[in-house]
Amino acid sequence: MEPRARAGKHVGKETFNPKEIAALLYAYGDVRDPIPETVRVLDEIVTEFLEGVCFEASRHAQIAGRQKLKFDDFEFALRRNPQYLGKVKAMIEKRQSIKEMRKTFNQDDDALMKDMAAKDKDKDKDAANMKQEDDELLDLDDDLDLRDLGAEGSSRVSGSKKRKIAK
Numbered sequence: 001m002e003p004r005a006r007a008g009k010h011v012g013k014e015t016f017n018p019k020e021i022a023a024l025l026y027a028y029g030d031v032r033d034p035i036p037e038t039v040r041v042l043d044e045i046v047t048e049f050l051e052g053v054c055f056e057a058s059r060h061a062q063i064a065g066r067q068k069l070k071f072d073d074f075e076f077a078l079r080r081n082p083q084y085l086g087k088v089k090a091m092i093e094k095r096q097s098i099k100e101m102r103k104t105f106n107q108d109d110d111a112l113m114k115d116m117a118a119k120d121k122d123k124d125k126d127a128a129n130m131k132q133e134d135d136e137l138l139d140l141d142d143d144l145d146l147r148d149l150g151a152e153g154s155s156r157v158s159g160s161k162k163r164k165i166a167k
Contacts (some may be wrong), residue, residue, distance in 0.1 A: 014040065015047040053077050 021039045026032055054069075056077035061069050071092060078085040 014043050016043050018043070021046075 018036075018039050021042055022032075022034050025034045025038065025042065030038070053074065054077075057069050057073035060073045060076045061067070064073075074088060075085060078088060
């Protein structure tokens with residue numbers, strides 16, 4: 001049984017969202033709120049067109065001995081209309097370029113994350129080393145201050161004793 005014959009049971013039912021079809025009509029110059037009959041007719045036309053293209057593509061895949069559809073099958077189905085074929089090819093090329101960009105971005109992102117993690121570890125190690133060095137320097141500085149205070153204190157004491165004695 002042909003797929004189009006089975007689709008006959010859906011005649012009268014909308015396949016696409018009526019608001020989206022109304023927006024599409026408005027984008028191409030129709031009034032903002034089109035007549036419901038216009039929306040229904042456009043829905044049927046688009047549905048029938050897509051079913052026909054998919055049927056042709058599936059028939060080509062069947063003849064080629066495949067169960068899954070490939071882009072080549074749609075190319076074959078649209079071969080008689082170069083405008084549709086060109087648009088579909090452009091869409092596929094854009095999709096592939098976006099896919100490659102995402103892949104590159106993800107790879108760069110992964111490498112960047114690894115570099116950032118390594119840098120963070122290095123920073124943490126450097127910060128720990130700096131803190132340890134600062135603590136050691138402060139301890140040495142405190143020791144020197146204590147020595148200086150001890151020397152100054154003894155000289156003050158001895159100087160005051162000398163003054164007292166000299167008087």
